[in-house]
């Protein structure tokens with residue numbers, strides 16, 4: 001059997017799960033979350049895309065499951081992530097109910113994916129607009145990715161005074177010997193694949209909103225169409 005071949009696997013009897021319930025199933029070595037909400041079944045990956053918590057231990061409210069560890073939320077019908085932390089969505093599987101049994105239709109390959117990156121646009125040369133984002137924390141990164149997910153084709157320029165790509169700051173107090181690359185939220189390749197530019201070691205010192213320009217400590221400027229200041233606070 002090839003990895004892409006479609007397979008139909010029985011999970012349980014229809015009557016085994018009540019409305020508003022969810023249950024975890026082990027399917028060919030992968031963990032699947034089966035949910036019955038508003039009278040219909042749906043199935044998504046059971047591992048939270050943030051740090052892998054079992055979502056079956058979280059809480060379900062309508063079509064939304066909340067991770068038990070740090071509260072990321074996912075839509076159980078689509079697998080889409082709806083609340084941070086975490087950046088990726090869950091794989092979503094087709095569910096079929098036949099003769100009182102609940103099945104998922106999938107492939108071996110699809111079962112191997114524990115995360116799903118939403119479809120994203122890229123920069124198109126004819127779009128001259130620029131979104132400038134000061135700061136490279138999670139809010140800044142989610143903004144950049146959401147723009148691409150929503151089809152924005154202008155330039156996206158993230159600027160930080162740090163000398164690293166966006167990283168998981170919470171790890172600084174938990175994984176003291178981690179190398180910077182180990183805690184990056186996205187790889188260098190990811191940023192170039194989706195045309196999200198990250199300018200490092202550039203400290204913004206002022207913004208002239210009348211002229212739509214950011215000034216940096218090194219004396220350079222950045223002209224923007226839209227600006228997000230997401231530097232956090234202290």
Ligand code: FES
Pocket residue numbers: 048049050051052053067068069070071072085086
């Ligand atoms: S592991 Fe799920 S939110 Fe962190």
